[in-house]
Amino acid sequence: MKKNKILLISVLILNLLSSCAPKVKEGYDEKLGYSGNISISGAFALYPIVVLWSEDFKKLHPHVRFNISAGGAGKGIADVLTNMVDIGLVSRDLHPQEIEKGALPLFVAKDAVLGTFNANHPDAALLKTRGLTQAELQDIFTGNKYKTWRDIDRRFSNTAIGVYVRSDAAGAAETWAKFFKLSQEDLKGVGIFGDPGLAQAIKDNTFAIGFNNINYVYDLKTQMTTPNIAVIPIDKNKNGKIDPEEDFYSNLDELIAAVADHKYPSPPARDLAFVIQKNNASKLIKEFIHFVMAKQQQGYLLENGYVPLTDKQIELEFEKIHTP
Known part of the structure; x- marks a missing residue:
């Protein structure tokens, strides 16, 4: 805050x-x-x-x-x-x-724009090792399929997904939507103005999910994610787990290298x-x-x-x- x-x-x-x-x-x-x-x-x-x-x-x-x-x-x-x-x-x-x-x-x-969730989520450890696929993220942010976390995976808690999006005309929102071949207007959720506001909304809701620019997720001094916010790993090969070549979110240096080497998809790298x-x-x-x-x-x-x-x-x- x-x-x-x-x-x-x-x-x-x-x-x-x-x-x-x-x-x-x-x-x-x-x-x-x-x-x-x-x-x-x-x-x-x-x-x-x-x-x-x-x-x-x-x-x-x-x-x-x-x-x-x-x-x-x-x-x-x-x-x-x-x-x-x-x-x-x-x-x-x-x-x-x-x-x-x-x-x-x-x-x-x-x-890059990163999918983010509350670090205190009861399934945080599983989310980090399982990740979410592009299709799963699309269904979350368009409201087409999932209403609770358990709808995604039976191992997740049976709680409503708190989806947050940007209320202002934002490059981050448009880039995140482009990841799904959509436009910002197609994203559904509680609209929050600005990157700082969206990051704070996620930190305040244990079951929240959203997206943020790198600088509003990681602390530049510690190189680690800021308190109460975590990154959703993208399961690129859709095998239900985050493989070593997909695992580059633990610190800022690893993530930046992944963006530079095109290991992180573009979009949402931009x-x-x-x-x-x-x-x-x-x-x-x-x-x-x-x-x-x-x-x-x-x-x-x-x-x-x-x-x-x-x-x-x-x-x-x-x-x-x-x-x-």
């Missing part, structure tokens, strides 16, 4: 400071570096690392002001297409109509992107994007729960912002 409060307070403080601060004229000085304002909004998945990137960028360019808010991928793409912000944070594939309106995605990292309006990025925005793509900042991703891009991927993203 404390982590969620800190995140929400950070969002409010950043918005308050930016709304009160006067606009800084954009420019560049050899001694002072860049100056100007950068506004960013969108996916909860990218919010934590973008705050860190902005702090590092300001160390080099102290006259740059940032306005960063987390409101979901849907808000990020809407804000950038209506010129409310310079950069939208998006954690899903762009829709064709968004591309037609001039949205340009620049991939900056990779992460690309994370900055979205700008095509041919409408200022020199300051391009400089910040270059900064984020730099090897030092990409290396920073691993220790913060993300998977960095390869050198070839970075090269391709650079070409996007330099192609007329």
Whole structure:
């Protein structure tokens, strides 16, 4: 709960400071570096690392002001297409109509959406060794088949499944639904706003199940899952157990390696992107994007729960912002 409060307070403080601060004229000085304002909004998945990137960028360019808010991928793409912000944070594939309106995605990292459940569930040990198949998860999140845990497996407790989904237009929800070849609207359950809220709802209900981005499941310092939340292993080969090659959830490093090596399915592994309006990025925005793509900042991703891009991927993203 404390982590969620800190995140929400950070969002409010950043918005308050930016709304009160006067606009800084954009420019560049050899001694002072860049100056100007950068506004960013969108996916909860990218919010934590973008705050860190902005702090590092300001160390080099102290006259740059940032306005960063987390409101979901849907808000990020809407804000950038209506010129409310310079950069939208998006954690899903762009829709064709968004591309037609001039949205340009620049991939900056990779992460994954994880199926999550309450760690105090009476069948937690069995869930971790048995796992759930893609089909079982689909039936849970569409409400088509299972109402109690015992409906899934007779060894499970005869208690109602508490299904939680996202109430906001979220990249995590769309990516989780895409795992089942569905859309976010097809997911059924109690709607909760935001990643922090959904994680807390799962922690508060012993029989809950949901989904979250990596950074709201694992503690970056201990590398272990945060208290009262656990990951649902995916039984990829459908043999009723989690085999050694499917077992990579015990700590954050193992999971990130599995995402990078494509052992964890994609989706729900997914690309994370900055979205700008095509041919409408200022020199300051391009400089910040270059900064984020730099090897030092990409290396920073691993220790913060993300998977960095390869050198070839970075090269391709650079070409996007330099192609007329």
